Amino acid sequence: MSIGGVRIVLVEPAGALNVGSVARIMKNMGLGQLVLVKPQCDRHSEQARLMAVHAVDILERARQVDTMTEALQGCHRAIATTARSRSLPTQLESPRVALPWLLEENITSALIFGPEERGLSNLELNYAQKFVCIPANPEYPSLNLAQAVAVCAYELYQANLQQVDLQSSTPPSITNAPLDILEGYYEHLEQVLLEIDYLYPHTAAARMEKFRRIYNRANLSSEEVAMLRGILKKMQLAIALKNP
Amino acid sequence: MSIGGVRIVLVEPAGALNVGSVARIMKNMGLGQLVLVKPQCDRHSEQARLMAVHAVDILERARQVDTMTEALQGCHRAIATTARSRSLPTQLESPRVALPWLLEENITSALIFGPEERGLSNLELNYAQKFVCIPANPEYPSLNLAQAVAVCAYELYQANLQQVDLQSSTPPSITNAPLDILEGYYEHLEQVLLEIDYLYPHTAAARMEKFRRIYNRANLSSEEVAMLRGILKKMQLAIALKNP
Numbered sequence: 001m002s003i004g005g006v007r008i009v010l011v012e013p014a015g016a017l018n019v020g021s022v023a024r025i026m027k028n029m030g031l032g033q034l035v036l037v038k039p040q041c042d043r044h045s046e047q048a049r050l051m052a053v054h055a056v057d058i059l060e061r062a063r064q065v066d067t068m069t070e071a072l073q074g075c076h077r078a079i080a081t082t083a084r085s086r087s088l089p090t091q092l093e094s095p096r097v098a099l100p101w102l103l104e105e106n107i108t109s110a111l112i113f114g115p116e117e118r119g120l121s122n123l124e125l126n127y128a129q130k131f132v133c134i135p136a137n138p139e140y141p142s143l144n145l146a147q148a149v150a151v152c153a154y155e156l157y158q159a160n161l162q163q164v165d166l167q168s169s170t171p172p173s174i175t176n177a178p179l180d181i182l183e184g185y186y187e188h189l190e191q192v193l194l195e196i197d198y199l200y201p202h203t204a205a206a207r208m209e210k211f212r213r214i215y216n217r218a219n220l221s222s223e224e225v226a227m228l229r230g231i232l233k234k235m236q237l238a239i240a241l242k243n244p
Numbered sequence: 245m246s247i248g249g250v251r252i253v254l255v256e257p258a259g260a261l262n263v264g265s266v267a268r269i270m271k272n273m274g275l276g277q278l279v280l281v282k283p284q285c286d287r288h289s290e291q292a293r294l295m296a297v298h299a300v301d302i303l304e305r306a307r308q309v310d311t312m313t314e315a316l317q318g319c320h321r322a323i324a325t326t327a328r329s330r331s332l333p334t335q336l337e338s339p340r341v342a343l344p345w346l347l348e349e350n351i352t353s354a355l356i357f358g359p360e361e362r363g364l365s366n367l368e369l370n371y372a373q374k375f376v377c378i379p380a381n382p383e384y385p386s387l388n389l390a391q392a393v394a395v396c397a398y399e400l401y402q403a404n405l406q407q408v409d410l411q412s413s414t415p416p417s418i419t420n421a422p423l424d425i426l427e428g429y430y431e432h433l434e435q436v437l438l439e440i441d442y443l444y445p446h447t448a449a450a451r452m453e454k455f456r457r458i459y460n461r462a463n464l465s466s467e468e469v470a471m472l473r474g475i476l477k478k479m480q481l482a483i484a485l486k487n488p
Binding site: 017021027028029051053054055096134135137139140142144146150151154157158161195197207210211214215217218220224230234235237238239 | 261269273274297298380384385387388391401402441442454463464474475
């Protein structure tokens with residue numbers, strides 16, 4: 001159980017005030033790692049520093065990257081935040097229920113927030129294994145980005161406090177495969193499904209989204225990913241051998 | 245139990261951005277009554293409206309008063325928020341423990357926040373019956389005003405939801421595939437894995453157990469099982485075609 005292993009990933013944040021506020025609440029709640037994916041504002045600007053107050057160090061240490069893959073490098077678990085379901089055919093969990101899953105000892109994990117105006121796209125949501133929605137007034141459920149981070153960071157801090165109290169009594173759970181191992185599997189799966197004509201290039205992305213959801217829900221271990229890739233290799237071999 | 249009876253009291257708020265953000269998170273969390281005691285900024289300013297977004301109505305309906313007495317008129321219960329004890333001769337409670345007390349049916353209650361720079365004075369704290377402190381990193385425990393309101397408003401909304409939930413049943417989740425549909429998939433999978441020499445008859449049972457665990461964890465729907473069987477069929481077809 002370690003809150004220091006959780007990174008906050010902001011995808012294309014547009015407001016410097018928001019990024020500064022995020023840094024402050026992160027430091028308030030014991031979180032230190034901020035990653036910005038293609039930020040649309042300057043984290044070194046006066047506005048950002050004004051809101052960060054005594055958390056300017058978090059702004060300065062923040063990593064800036066171009067892709068989700070880079071943002072999640074080395075992570076074992078990722079949770080994405082999203083508004084009402086927007087046809088997401090998977091379960092949305094509340095922060096209180098889902099977030100403690102990010103706190104397991106000795107793992108690195110990520111909590112992902114979308115841009116202010118549009119939230120995370122389906123493509124971006126695909127990188128996460130769980131999906132969190134902050135319960136809110138149905139008449140106006142859309143929280144400001146920094147406020148959403150505040151609520152989640154606060155829940156993480158609470159969960160961490162509670163665990164420190166309970167400590168040592170809980171059984172070890174499955175160690176998830178690192179996300180880049182999982183990405184490797186999805187690429188391999190897509191390639192084989194194209195080879196056997198299950199997928200067609202123009203529909204591949206939409207279909208693969210559904211398979212990602214299935215396997216993300218399963219919380220695969222590295223050993224299990226290796227087993228699944230073993231099937232794909234044998235399948236390719238079977239086709240090749242029958243057609244030398 | 246009624247969240248509509250809780251008013252948010254800001255004492256001498258200095259930042260219009262903060263007041264606007266407070267209005268937004270209030271509306272997000274189903275709170276409608278904002279009271280400003282001697283505000284040091286203009287709630288009608290552009291900055292306040294910018295942050296309030298779709299909660300400008302809360303800014304406009306806000307009451308502006310000169311004294312704590314006026315702010316608390318008609319209230320049955322009041323809780324004050326404060327940072328680390330500052331020699332307060334009373335118990336500090338966490339928001340999760342204390343705030344549900346404000347939600348009793350048919351009462352009016354208040355949650356009071358101090359100015360950004362100094363927090364509530366002892367004189368102002370005296371108006372409250374309970375005192376809440378948001379648990380935070382001892383190295384930087386001071387939250388931004390709007391973030392502190394966000395955390396408390398969220399806890400109020402959660403407490404309110406839990407009470408409502410106790411009356412209704414569990415939320416809808418994914419409908420799992422019937423078990424015989426799932427068994428059909430496992431049989432089909434085993435058969436194909438034998439065909440492509442991934443499985444051998446004497447080790448098939450042990451291996452299949454591992455695959456069952458993966459797919460059982462994923463809570464497959466009937467549609468998803470059909471997709472997975474679609475892959476198996478295409479695979480068998482690919483092998484047959486290559487080996488007529």
